[in-house]
Amino acid sequence: MHEVGIMESAMSLVEQHAAGRERSRVSRVVLRVGVLAGVDLYALRFAFDVVSAGTLAEGADFEVEEVPVTAYCLGCEREFSGVDGDFVFACPDCGDFSGEVRRGRELELSRIELS
Amino acid sequence: MCRECGCADRVPFGVKVLSVFAPKLLQSAARESAGPATVEIHTPLLAKNDDAAERNRAVFRDRKMLVLNLISSPGSGKTELLSKTMDGFDEKAAVLVGDLETDNDARRIHRPGVPVAQITTGTACHLDAEMIARGMEGLDLDGVRVLFIENVGNLVCPAEFDLGEKIRVVLLSVTEGEDKPLKYPPIFKSADLVLLTKTDVAGALGFDRQAALSNIARVAPQAEVIELSARSGEGLDAWYGFLRKQLVGNPEAAPA
Ligand SMILES: [Zn+2]
Numbered sequence: 001m002h003e004v005g006i007m008e009s010a011m012s013l014v015e016q017h018a019a020g021r022e023r024s025r026v027s028r029v030v031l032r033v034g035v036l037a038g039v040d041l042y043a044l045r046f047a048f049d050v051v052s053a054g055t056l057a058e059g060a061d062f063e064v065e066e067v068p069v070t071a072y073c074l075g076c077e078r079e080f081s082g083v084d085g086d087f088v089f090a091c092p093d094c095g096d097f098s099g100e101v102r103r104g105r106e107l108e109l110s111r112i113e114l115s
Numbered sequence: 116m117c118r119e120c121g122c123a124d125r126v127p128f129g130v131k132v133l134s135v136f137a138p139k140l141l142q143s144a145a146r147e148s149a150g151p152a153t154v155e156i157h158t159p160l161l162a163k164n165d166d167a168a169e170r171n172r173a174v175f176r177d178r179k180m181l182v183l184n185l186i187s188s189p190g191s192g193k194t195e196l197l198s199k200t201m202d203g204f205d206e207k208a209a210v211l212v213g214d215l216e217t218d219n220d221a222r223r224i225h226r227p228g229v230p231v232a233q234i235t236t237g238t239a240c241h242l243d244a245e246m247i248a249r250g251m252e253g254l255d256l257d258g259v260r261v262l263f264i265e266n267v268g269n270l271v272c273p274a275e276f277d278l279g280e281k282i283r284v285v286l287l288s289v290t291e292g293e294d295k296p297l298k299y300p301p302i303f304k305s306a307d308l309v310l311l312t313k314t315d316v317a318g319a320l321g322f323d324r325q326a327a328l329s330n331i332a333r334v335a336p337q338a339e340v341i342e343l344s345a346r347s348g349e350g351l352d353a354w355y356g357f358l359r360k361q362l363v364g365n366p367e368a369a370p371a
Contacts, residue, residue: 002241002272009160017154027151031160038274038301087300088333099337101304107275108159113151 003040007047010109011055018056018114026057028113034067034104036087041066057112069104164276167244171279174251175262181361182262184242184278186302187286188295189268192312194220195345196286196354197263201226203348204355206362208261211250213242215267224265230254241272244279261358270295274302282361285338286310289317293327296334303335308357315344 018024048062069082073091089098209230212221221233234250266273285306296303343350
């Protein structure tokens with residue numbers, strides 16, 4: 001159930017940023033979510049509908065920018081991107097498996113749009 | 116809501132994934148018309164937990180205490196392993212047990228001289244850093260060198276909640292199948308140590324050990340792996356050896 005808690009943090013940030021402005025109706029909420037953030041997008045969407053009800057963001061478009069994985073090969077000292085949907089990160093140069101994730105764990109409120 | 120309880124199945128998928136460029140077009144359109152105004156925010160949603168985790172980390176460092184966060188599915192043997200560890204490991208330890216309902220786990224681990232406290236999470240399917248801070252208040256940590264945190268049985272939700280631990284341990288029992296690491300990559304990718312547990316029943320189950328080790332190595336090449344059985348005692352020495360090595364090499368246990 002942690003998507004609800006995450007969405008509650010997001011909504012409290014949204015309200016902080018929207019309240020008191022000339023245009024304070026939130027028409028769009030955009031989150032950045034890494035594919036390794038451990039968040040279920042279906043659950044997040046559901047949580048948005050529940051948590052935004054009665055707030056300035058009720059009825060807003062909800063969007064997620066997914067951040068693909070970038071891993072790092074220690075041997076070759078290079079970054080490489082993870083293949084979509086595959087969580088085994090093998091360096092394209094040397095074939096070694098990498099456990100060093102540089103990007104792909106993001107979980108942030110990226111921006112909102114007011115109208 | 117989370118994959119563990121399956122309640123997301125009914126939720127229609129309506130999330131639109133924007134391309135990198137579309138929002139910029141939207142923004143410039145917004146500036147030139149009376150359309151929506153964009154407010155850039157870029158704030159991590161777990162900032163509150165991350166701050167609390169940093170405070171915990173400072174407390175652990177002051178106490179020179181090694182802290183491990185044990186994560187697994189229900190039934191993978193965390194409680195059994197911790198019970199055995201309280202008997203067999205020779206450094207003073209304490210345990211924080213996160214549980215959804217009963218306090219059976221905490222009772223099973225309890226030993227004379229071992230501080231054990233229960234954290235009831237209610238409906239939450241993970242522990243967070245503030246729960247740990249509150250849970251520690253109920254523990255006499257005098258002289259404790261190792262604190263084990265038994266997280267709620269769940270391989271999804273605890274992944275992104277830093278508790279301030281030094282070592283994240285993910286347990287996988289041979290009863291769960293060889294391909295589990297491939298199904299739960301975020302948690303395995305965050306592991307410092309993977310414990311392959313209940314090895315005493317591996318033979319009876321026809322468990323493919325090589326396949327399991329290879330899957331762990333592919334998904335979590337950063338993690339150390341120890342195979343053990345709390346019941347037979349096999350592998351426990353390697354587990355205790357790992358803990359001792361962490362105590363010696365732990366800058367929190369021996370600050371410069
Ligand atoms: Zn390489």
